[in-house]
Amino acid sequence: MSSIYDTLNAEQKEAVFHTEGPLLILAGAGSGKTRVLTHRIAYLIEEKGINPWNIMAITFTNKAAGEMRERVDDIVGFGSESIWVSTFHSTCVRILRRYIDRIGYDTNFTIYDSDDQKTLMKDICKRLNIDTKIYKEKSILGVISSSKDELVTPEEFELNTMGDYSKKKLAAAYKEYQKMLRSNNALDFDDLIVKTIELFRTCPDILESYQDRFRYIMVDEYQDTNTAQFTLISLLAGKYKNLCVVGDDDQSIYKFRGANIRNILDFEKSYSHAKVIKLEQNYRSTRNILHAANDVIRHNIGRKKKTLWTDNEEGTKIQFRQFQNAYEEAEFIVGDISRKVREDDSSYNDCAILYRTNAQSRIFEEKFVYANIPYKIVGGVNFYARKEIKDILAYLKTIDNGKDDLAVKRIINVPKRGIGATTLGRVQDYAIENEIGFYDALKEADQIASIGKSGLKIHPFVTFIQTLRSKVPHISLEELINEIIESTGYVKELEAENSEEALGRIENINELVTKIVAYEADNEAPTLSGFLEEVALVADIDSLDAESNHVVLMTLHSAKGLEFPHVYMAGMEDGIFPSYMTISSDDPTDLEEERRLCYVGITRARENLMLTAAKQRMIRGETQYNRVSRFLAEIPKELLDSSAGEEKIQDMPKSMVYAQAKSLFKTKAFESKPKPVEKPVGLDYGIGDSVKHIKFGTGVVTGIVDGGRDFEVTVDFDKAGTKKMFASFAKLKKVDA
């Protein structure tokens, strides 16, 4: 009689059949770890007669939980709905909604998102006299979050300040923050886990009831658990110790969120009788793809050695293509996908595009919309739906015509202008009474008697918009958007936050600037309205999401655990991936984490892997010339096919490079024929001078080209390599060599 377990190999079977006691499955990508978990669940129910109610499986993301749910439903069938398959956070919410009153909260507690947290912290800083110019709310929240990941309480934090002044301030803020959360009956995201642990520790009866309920616990992607999550699991599994964790130390990519790789490496220490099973056969990828992955990850020093092999066929070579710029790169990939679907019997959802940062999605989204190909951003938001993009676009819309009430309302208090809801309500009433738009009502604020002095707060906003409006005919769109960004302090505020999230938002805004520059370059008569129309075409298409057959776009981080027949890894350039921050970091383990991310990316592919890079990439209007990612050099040549598009830019005569740059980025800077200049008028530096750039540090000017409206300056930076940038953007400062 054949059963579903016949499809498992010997080690996988061993793991499935080993149901009692702690079990660690440590194995490389695509070796069937997740598959073992789902089969184990089936085995427990069907062969061991375990009640589905007694089984819990924890995964890392909602998408992963959804996929596991599906796989479990498929093989278990009846009764599978009472198995808990969820993420750490949703597991905790469920528990806390029932019992949190036992530790003094109300069960209808609110969960604070990052905006709520920031508002609260702002208020606390004010009351505690913390200078938010020195200690940014977001950074304080970052410290608190990391403390919670490590289960450090405010009291413990305070004990460890050792008289350090700033730590003392932080301790006070942390303490007050928890106090306020409590009096608001609110929890932040990290609290969900911390409070569940607190509940279990305070109320052994509740812990025991859950221990009895979840007799069999399974955790996927265990390498990315942090200390708090580890503790939670240990508590739940404390009575029966039927804990099965699966993971791969080579795929640990969340150090910045407190993931503690020691949880997996020390599992045998924490559970002395733990059984360890290694899976070495990869079932997912072709031999070529697997070899490439093995060869890349081999360059990491801090890892447990593993050798993955596969019975799969050799497959096609790994494709590498380098393009002149990101537009050509995107066009090629979109074209390739469209061809695969037409000719090769593939469907859109066989294809995934992976990139390092969210901002990279923008160009792809546009190409997909124009090509009428359905796509979906997984684990993220479409570019034009992102908060910061909507904010800046709302400014542009309001400046353009002020007819979009929603846009005006969106930005009236961004940045905070202290205009209250009551005032806005009255302005709205006035607008309705007089049958005019909201913005026009704002302009007439003086005539709205009921708002009294609050009208004064409205003036600067209206003046700001009117001033920019009057400038529109005389300045470029690029200048306009930069003025908005600068005058509102939007980016400055994000910079000060100095968090991973804020950095992503800045990258998105930079990408919007790049979009404007490209729009102006591509259009004979660019206008603000024209730009907004073009953007609206892409921005308003939500319906595509509804289709289930779509190309998937996501960051490498979100791709963990997933697999696709065709994978495209875009932006394989030093400075993008590995990121600039990693390259310039003094800590070599940062590069190792980035390499693990590369390993995760490569191992998502089943049949085809295409790596792409652009020679020039425009980041916030600056053309960067990036080298091909160092990870590519770690893939053996014989596995690579890089037949097309490879002429080396440095081999070309300079004039050709400029001609090319001109045709690619027809920015206004290049309207007239570019001519190299030695000592340009209007710049306080010339060729051979040492200069300093805010991000790239010091370097020497090696070339300056007069483009008519702006100079294009080439600088050889000491650390960052050679970059080309527009003088007006780069704001280079001459320094003494």
Ligand SMILES: Nc1ncnc2c1ncn2[C@@H]1O[C@H](COP(=O)(O)OP(=O)(O)OP(=O)(O)O)[C@@H](O)[C@H]1O
């Ligand atoms: N014994 C097997 N026979 C056939 N196919 C298998 C076997 N084991 C796993 N597979 C298939 O190999 C692929 C990878 O499996 P799975 O996703 O479980 O790997 P994983 O180890 O969890 O990978 P990752 O580390 O990326 O999370 C899946 O398509 C799975 O169905």
Ligand SMILES: [Mg+2]
């Ligand atoms: Mg998996």
